[in-house]
Amino acid sequence: MSELKNLPHVALGVYPTPLYKLENISAKYGRNIWVKRDDLCGVALGGNKVRKLEYLLAEAKAEGCDTVFTTGGAQSNHAMLTAACAARLGMKCILILKKRGVTEHLGNLILDDIYGADVRFMDTDSYGDIYDEMDRIDTELAKEGHKCFHIPVGGSTPLGAVGYTNCVREIAEQLHGAEVGHIVSATGSGGTTAGLLLGARMYLPHAKVTGMGVDTDPFEDIVPDLAAGAAELLGTPLDRVPGDFRMVYHVGQGYAIPNPEDTPYIEELARLEGILLDPVYTGKAWSGMLKLLQNGDFDGDGDIVFVHTGGAAALFAMELA
Numbered sequence: 001m002s003e004l005k006n007l008p009h010v011a012l013g014v015y016p017t018p019l020y021k022l023e024n025i026s027a028k029y030g031r032n033i034w035v036k037r038d039d040l041c042g043v044a045l046g047g048n049k050v051r052k053l054e055y056l057l058a059e060a061k062a063e064g065c066d067t068v069f070t071t072g073g074a075q076s077n078h079a080m081l082t083a084a085c086a087a088r089l090g091m092k093c094i095l096i097l098k099k100r101g102v103t104e105h106l107g108n109l110i111l112d113d114i115y116g117a118d119v120r121f122m123d124t125d126s127y128g129d130i131y132d133e134m135d136r137i138d139t140e141l142a143k144e145g146h147k148c149f150h151i152p153v154g155g156s157t158p159l160g161a162v163g164y165t166n167c168v169r170e171i172a173e174q175l176h177g178a179e180v181g182h183i184v185s186a187t188g189s190g191g192t193t194a195g196l197l198l199g200a201r202m203y204l205p206h207a208k209v210t211g212m213g214v215d216t217d218p219f220e221d222i223v224p225d226l227a228a229g230a231a232e233l234l235g236t237p238l239d240r241v242p243g244d245f246r247m248v249y250h251v252g253q254g255y256a257i258p259n260p261e262d263t264p265y266i267e268e269l270a271r272l273e274g275i276l277l278d279p280v281y282t283g284k285a286w287s288g289m290l291k292l293l294q295n296g297d298f299d300g301d302g303d304i305v306f307v308h309t310g311g312a313a314a315l316f317a318m319e320l321a
C-alpha cells in the first residue's frame with residue numbers, strides 16, 4: 001500500500017513474524033486454528049507494541065524529540081517495549097507507571113532497568129494524573145533544551161493502530177490459499193484490535209475480527225473509533241460490513257488478575273504446541289477464544305487466526321491462578 005509509505009516509519013522488529021497452523025490444537029478442537037507469532041518479533045521477549053512503536057517513535061524522531069514518555073501498570077509490556085525501542089533509537093525513556101499490581105523488582109520491571117529506562121511510580125488509579133505529571137516533567141525538561149514525545153497507555157492512538165494493519169497484510173501473504181474466517185486478539189487498550197479491523201478491511205475482506213477484552217473499557221466504541229482514525233491517516237476508507245467486528249469480554253476477577261479458568265488452556269497450549277501464554281493478556285484471550293469455539297460462536301467454517309501478542313515477562317512476575 002503506497003499510503004503506508006507516506007507515514008514516517010522506523011524498522012524495529014523482525015517481520016514478517018511466523019504464521020502457522022497449530023496441528024495438535026486444530027485436531028483437538030475440530031477447527032483449523034493458526035497462530036501469528038508476534039511474540040517472536042525480535043525485540044526483548046517480543047509483543048504487539050513493537051508494530052505500533054515503529055510508527056510512534058518514527059513520528060517522535062521526525063518531530064526532533066530526544067525523550068519519550070509512556071505509562072501503564074507496573075508490569076506493563078508496552079512500557080518495557082517502549083524502553084527497549086527508545087534505547088535502540090538513542091532516545092531517553094521515562095516510564096511513569098501506576099503503582100498497581102506487581103511492583104516488586106520482577107518481570108518487566110527488571111527488563112525496564114536493563115533497557116535503561118527512568119522508571120517512576122505514581123500511586124494513582126487515574127491515567128489523567130499521570131498525563132498531568134508527564135506535562136509537568138516535560139516543562140522542566142524543555143527548559144534544559146529537551147523535546148519530549150508523549151505516548152499514551154498502550155500506544156493506542158490512530159497512528160499506533162496503523163502498525164497493526166501490517167500484521168494483516170502479512171497474514172494475507174502467508175496463508176497460501178487457506179480461507180480465514182476469523183482473526184482473534186487480546187484487547188487491552190484497543191489499538192491492536194483496531195489495526196486488525198482496518199487491516200482486515202484492506203487485505204482480508206472476508207475475515208471477521210474478534211477482540212477478547214481483558215479489561216472492562218467500552219472497546220465496542222474505542223476500537224472502531226481508533227480504526228477510523230487510522231484509516232484517515234492512511235487516506236483509505238474504513239469500509240465496514242455488518243458483523244466484521246465484535247468484542248467479547250474475558251476479564252475474570254479483573255485486569256491483570258490471573259483467572260483459574262484459563263490455566264488448563266494455558267498449560268494445554270504449552271504442552272501440545274510448545275507455546276507460552278501469559279495470564280494477563282494472551283492466556284485470557286486464548287482461553288476465551290476456545291470457549292467461544294466450544295459454544296459454536298465462530299460462524300462459518302473458515303480458519304481462525306490467533307494473534308499472539310507477547311507478554312511472556314508476566315510469567316516471571318506472577319503465578320498462574
Ligand SMILES: Cc1ncc(COP(=O)(O)O)c(C=O)c1O
Nearest residue numbers: 077188189190192281309310311
Ligand atoms: C501482551 C499483550 N497483549 C495484548 C495487549 C493488548 O493490546 P492493545 O493495548 O493494543 O489492546 C497488550 C497491551 O498491553 C499486551 O501487552
